[in-house]
Amino acid sequence: MATTKVDPKLNELSIAKKAKNYQGLTSQQLIDAYRIMFSSRRVDDREILLKRQQKVFFQISGAGHEAMGVAAALALKPAYDWFYPYYRDRALCLALGATPYEMLLGAVGAADDPSSGGRQMPSHWAYKRLNVVTQSSATGTQILQAIGCAEAGRYFARHPHATQKVEGDYRQFKDVQFQGDEITYVSLGDGTTSEGEFWEALNSASNLRLPVIFCVQDNEYAISVPVEVQTSGGNISRLVSGFPNFHFEEIDGTDPVVAYAAFRRAADHCRGGHGPAFVHAHVIRPYSHSLSDDERLYRPDAERQADAARDPVPRLQMFLLREGILDEKGINQIEKEVEEQIQADADRALAAPVPQPETIYNFVYSPDLDPTSSSFESQPAFAAPETAADGKRSAASTPKTMADLINTTLRDEMRRDERVLIFGEDVADCSREEYVKQKLVKGKGGVFKLTSGLQIAFGSDRVFNSPLAEANIIGRATGMATRGLKPVVEIQFFDYIWPAMMQLRDELPIIRWRSNNAFSAPVVIRVAIGGYLTGGAIYHSQCGESIFTHTPGLRVVFPSNALDAAGLLRTAIRCDDPVLFLEHKRLYRETYGRSPYPGPDYMVPFGKAKVVQPGTDLTVITYGAVVPRALQAAQKLEREHHVSVELIDLRCLNPFDWEAIAASVKKTNRALIAYEDSLSWGYGAEIAARIADQLFHHLDAPVKRVAATDTFVAYQPILENAILPQASDLFRAMKELAEF
Numbered sequence: 164m165a166t167t168k169v170d171p172k173l174n175e176l177s178i179a180k181k182a183k184n185y186q187g188l189t190s191q192q193l194i195d196a197y198r199i200m201f202s203s204r205r206v207d208d209r210e211i212l213l214k215r216q217q218k219v220f221f222q223i224s225g226a227g228h229e230a231m232g233v234a235a236a237l238a239l240k241p242a243y244d245w246f247y248p249y250y251r252d253r254a255l256c257l258a259l260g261a262t263p264y265e266m267l268l269g270a271v272g273a274a275d276d277p278s279s280g281g282r283q284m285p286s287h288w289a290y291k292r293l294n295v296v297t298q299s300s301a302t303g304t305q306i307l308q309a310i311g312c313a314e315a316g317r318y319f320a321r322h323p324h325a326t327q328k329v330e331g332d333y334r335q336f337k338d339v340q341f342q343g344d345e346i347t348y349v350s351l352g353d354g355t356t357s358e359g360e361f362w363e364a365l366n367s368a369s370n371l372r373l374p375v376i377f378c379v380q381d382n383e384y385a386i387s388v389p390v391e392v393q394t395s396g397g398n399i400s401r402l403v404s405g406f407p408n409f410h411f412e413e414i415d416g417t418d419p420v421v422a423y424a425a426f427r428r429a430a431d432h433c434r435g436g437h438g439p440a441f442v443h444a445h446v447i448r449p450y451s452h453s454l455s456d457d458e459r460l461y462r463p464d465a466e467r468q469a470d471a472a473r474d475p476v477p478r479l480q481m482f483l484l485r486e487g488i489l490d491e492k493g494i495n496q497i498e499k500e501v502e503e504q505i506q507a508d509a510d511r512a513l514a515a516p517v518p519q520p521e522t523i524y525n526f527v528y529s530p531d532l533d534p535t536s537s538s539f540e541s542q543p544a545f546a547a548p549e550t551a552a553d554g555k556r557s558a559a560s561t562p563k564t565m566a567d568l569i570n571t572t573l574r575d576e577m578r579r580d581e582r583v584l585i586f587g588e589d590v591a592d593c594s595r596e597e598y599v600k601q602k603l604v605k606g607k608g609g610v611f612k613l614t615s616g617l618q619i620a621f622g623s624d625r626v627f628n629s630p631l632a633e634a635n636i637i638g639r640a641t642g643m644a645t646r647g648l649k650p651v652v653e654i655q656f657f658d659y660i661w662p663a664m665m666q667l668r669d670e671l672p673i674i675r676w677r678s679n680n681a682f683s684a685p686v687v688i689r690v691a692i693g694g695y696l697t698g699g700a701i702y703h704s705q706c707g708e709s710i711f712t713h714t715p716g717l718r719v720v721f722p723s724n725a726l727d728a729a730g731l732l733r734t735a736i737r738c739d740d741p742v743l744f745l746e747h748k749r750l751y752r753e754t755y756g757r758s759p760y761p762g763p764d765y766m767v768p769f770g771k772a773k774v775v776q777p778g779t780d781l782t783v784i785t786y787g788a789v790v791p792r793a794l795q796a797a798q799k800l801e802r803e804h805h806v807s808v809e810l811i812d813l814r815c816l817n818p819f820d821w822e823a824i825a826a827s828v829k830k831t832n833r834a835l836i837a838y839e840d841s842l843s844w845g846y847g848a849e850i851a852a853r854i855a856d857q858l859f860h861h862l863d864a865p866v867k868r869v870a871a872t873d874t875f876v877a878y879q880p881i882l883e884n885a886i887l888p889q890a891s892d893l894f895r896a897m898k899e900l901a902e903f
């Protein structure tokens with residue numbers, strides 16, 4: 164472990180002491196650094212002025228952090244290395260090649276704002292041409308994504324064929340680039356080191372020896388909360404120092420020469436393949452947290468003045484003068500040019516066209532590949548049902564379970580597409596692969612064995628176990644997919660998806676929309692869901708799909724049988740959008756809904772329901788494990804009361820097949836929506852509301868719902884039966900509706 168620690172107080176005079184030794188930086192580079200740092204400060208000042216004039220709507224500054232930005236950019240390479248900055252990284256982005264004009268377009272929310280087209284607050288950097296990846300406002304979510312980004316670079320270096328563009332699926336629309344010795348830079352504030360995802364990311368970067376530079380910009384405050392409240396002992400360097408494989412730096416981040424030297428050492432460590440680096444920089448925050456904050460409410464004058472004495476912009480100016488690199492005239496000249504440029508840029512940005520309201524739906528989903536289209540529709544190619552001499556059917560034509568066909572589909576797609584990776588908890592056959600190689604063990608392949616045999620078939624760099632950390636799984640997958648990989652990850656139980664919720668709600672589904680289509684992350688997330696387990700309970704039986712159908716940008720699929728699972732999973736993997744693929748545990752090995760293998764190209768388009776049985780008297784709309792229960796109830800109703808039920812299996816919940824619902828309800832004039840999740844605010848509420856709204860004149864009876872009770876699912880089977888909708892409940896509700 165390499166460590167260079169510099170006490171920031173001792174470092175106060177370091178610039179002066181370092182006379183003539185600029186750590187490899189030329190005088191011209193220092194002059195350029197000053198121009199960028201001064202520009203960065205002046206863009207902040209201009210935005211503050213515009214905010215006061217109500218011409219821009221938000222401002223957060225990079226003031227006090229400028230030296231770090233230029234130093235990092237000097238040590239790294241735009242459009243070669245990858246950057247996951249945070250909002251204080253204005254100077255970094257300028258030094259990488261973004262322009263003040265582009266930033267001011269962001270401030271006014273112009274249509275041509277390259278970071279988001281007016282969708283995000285300013286200072287949420289994204290510059291595709293520079294490999295600066297879209298970021299959000301959620302503190303810390305970028306860190307695990309940066310890990311996935313670094314993993315993708317390494318994967319492509321080991322699998323160069325995987326970078327090829329292939330027509331007909333998501334790969335057609337992804338330009339993949341990588342460099343064998345690329346670095347991923349990720350930055351964050353001192354307060355953000357309190358987020359759990361920060362620690363998950365350090366753990367993975369360390370364990371996998373990834374070329375990631377973590378840059379913690381420590382201005383000692385997170386809004387009003389000081390560092391000693393966030394960080395035990397008040398110093399993050401001390402806490403992280405035990406992570407193996409890291410190179411550590413703790414520096415005065417207001418000194419660009421010191422910072423440059425630190426980043427050079429960090430970059431050398433990463434490019435040399437030794438592992439990640441951690442640069443902890445002590446900086447200042449002279450402009451309060453944002454324009455919505457007044458730090459005088461919680462910081463006394465003396466403290467603020469001490470900070471001001473370390474301001475990196477005047478310090479570098481003094482340094483240039485003292486070293487004779489620039490005289491006063493030279494400084495004035497630069498400052499005048501910058502002021503004039505920013506004034507002109509601001510005027511141009513204020514005159515730039517704003518986005519049009521009708522564009523709001525653009526890029527919620529891929530504009531290139533529509534998974535509801537007929538290009539995702541193909542017929543099953545079942546093997547001929549030859550019968551062997553003993554009267555048994557051939558293996559290929561024997562009906563397979565949903566678990567079998569999901570496994571086969573994963574296998575097919577991994578064979579077809581080298582960008583497909585599988586990871587999650589317990590998904591590998593055996594992490595200690597020598598046990599399998601020596602035939603000491605058979606291997607596990609998932610707690611439900613859905614990924615069984617895939618690590619053995621495709622290798623440990625394509626199928627591997629993650630740490631027990633769900634945000635880690637989704638955050639890393641998001642970073643990988645942003646680079647063009649196709650992670651097909653597993654969340655072991657729906658009940659444990661919540662640690663990943665920030666990534667699933669605020670990141671993955673919204674990357675395309677918030678970056679105005681500059682970036683996308685079409686990850687597939689397979690999740691075992693649902694109850695009817697006779698022995699599951701609160702933490703192994705939950706549904707909750709409506710939370711995700713309520714998230715724009717995420718496709719949500721919920722098959723009820725083996726054939727649909729195979730066809731929909733293939734569509735999920737080949738399409739260009741993030742997909743939550745919900746697999747009902749009870750259906751994995753049911754006799755209901757088995758199917759022979761439909762061949763390696765069978766696909767079912769999203770948003771197309773299946774009429775399980777046609778009928779004329781009432782419509783039942785359902786999905787998942789309620790499908791076989793509703794079918795049983797409908798058949799009984801037909802037998803005993805001659806009521807003809809049209810049973811619709813939605814299969815896909817977002818998008819959903821409104822046309823199939825409308826056509827059926829117009830025919831039967833009665834609708835029942837049945838779902839396994841608890842009743843109130845559940846998925847059926849939306850369908851019921853739409854039917855009431857748009858099909859009112861076609862209804863002969865109220866729209867009904869059957870669902871679980873508004874409780875969690877209990878362990879004792881008597882309770883579970885009472886909680887979850889049973890065939891008998893469905894029968895009763897259908898009968899009442901038919902009789903209304």
Ligand SMILES: Cc1ncc(C[n+]2csc(CCOP(=O)(O)OP(=O)(O)O)c2C)c(N)n1
Nearest residue numbers: 251300301302352353354355382384385386
């Ligand atoms: C997950 C999350 N929680 C809270 C916030 C609100 N918030 C925005 S910035 C911030 C403080 C961040 O402090 P620090 O990480 O030290 O960065 P600094 O702003 O000081 O550079 C907070 C609490 C947020 N954006 N995201």
Ligand SMILES: [Mg+2]
Nearest residue numbers: 352353384385
């Ligand atoms: Mg801070």
